[in-house]
Amino acid sequence: MNLSSSIRLPLGGGVAEVGSAARASEQRPSGPAAPVVAVEQVTLGYGRRVVLRDVSLEIRQGEFWCLLGANGEGKTTLIKALLGAVRPIRGRIALRGDFQNRRRLGFVPQETEVNPSAPVTVFAFVSGGLVGLGVDRATAERRIRTVLDLMGITALRDRSLWALSGGQRQRALVARALVRDPLLLIVDEPTAGLDMAASSGLLEIITGLSRDKGITVVFVTHDLSIAAKRASHVGLFKGGRLVAGSLESTFTAENLQRTYGVTVELGRDEHGLMTVHAAVGTGRREESK
């Protein structure tokens, strides 16, 4: 990674800016685009407990990243660090200049952190995504209406968040992220606990945003088939380390076996899309969801 000459360096671990690097690369006629996010030799943890050690990653505009790994391997910790909610113990996370104030960054958590006893309507919940944007009331109203329409939950706008089904609540979470009109969307296991129809609908919306609007997506999931069918890049978490790269080079049977400890067979369907088969324990072969 050749950003060192243009990154504004913080003292110690933290988040830096790669804005000048991005602008410099825009002037270059050839070569790879500057990363939207550059994670450089980052060590993350809570207190004295280290979760990820010396992790490096570069994410570029329009890429669809899937972060994969068993529970507790540090996927959510890494995205919390990207969001600024966890500070690196060592190393540096560099966001491109236009993301520094996080105006065009959207986040969809696995589930809402709102205290379940707090009163919250869907409208108020989604409007929380507008904090810090300084938009006027009319613009806010228009943006909220647009994302509620997009997510198909307009009729629920005055309902309590706690009266919604799991799938509807996930849609509200995505709506809250999209109301910021993001260029980078960070999504943490949004389909966990959803039925197949709700999960598929949500995935289609997120994939469509990436494909049609060029939104960069960082998607944490346990579902290998989502990565196989939708990702352009993957990151595999195991034992505090991260193996990251393009789908073709990284999403291999060997890497997946190292990550999950089970034999994984990869194939292609009639459309040329990658398929995943995991041989579980007894040798029984199961197709991934």
Next chain:
Amino acid sequence: MISGFLESWPLFQWTYLAALALAVALSTLGVVVVTRGQVFIAAAISQASLLGIAVNLWLGWGVPAVAATAFSGAAALATARRRNHRAGVSADEATGWLFLACGSLAILVLAKQPVGLKEVQAMMASSVLGSSAGDAGMFGLLALGAVGLVLGARQRLVLLITDATMAAAVGMRVGLWVMGLALTLGLVTGLAVRATGLLFAFGCLVLPPLIAKNLCRDVAPMFWVAPLVAVVSVLTGFVLAHHFDFPPGQVVVAGLAAALLAAWGWREGREWIWG
């Protein structure tokens, strides 16, 4: 009944004004406490300020307000960032320890002293009488500060207290906000306990926001409903206490507790009828 209360105004005006201003400041901050599910933490912070007053009496410092706010501020900071981790000391455990340790030590440090114990016991029972013009002015400033904070940063405040991770994601400096709120809570609670005692301070901190929570459909309007409930309850409590010759602090808190029962009933009824 009301004319009798108005006749007492010249004699108790600073007490009434101080109590009203404290009710506004405490209930506004209480929305943060209740929305974050930290009622127990508020109780522990109140106990810590009482311990501060007891230690001040024991050591003869002569600065009860400073001691109360120092102890409650330290307790608020100690509990502010602690989360329920998978291992180690949980937030609930730490808060429970703080509550019990402060409550028992507040009595123990003065148990063998010739003076002070009765004062601390009276503070636990609470008395809002005896505030000065200076108290009323100081609490008025605190109330204005609390209302100003809500006016200036309501949207940010609501996001922070309902979803801290999202607040960090949109660029808010969550750590600074949490520390600032904890220090403010410690300061206001400490001064309130020193002036009016534990019962009134804790009652105004949590009961009006709990009532507002049951009346409102969103967090944002709670910041207006809770102070309104607090002001109406304090005025009503003072009128009743004056008329029936009861201690006013206890009447206010008992009234708020009854109002919370009614609010729970309203919420249950509303959900039963409209779903």
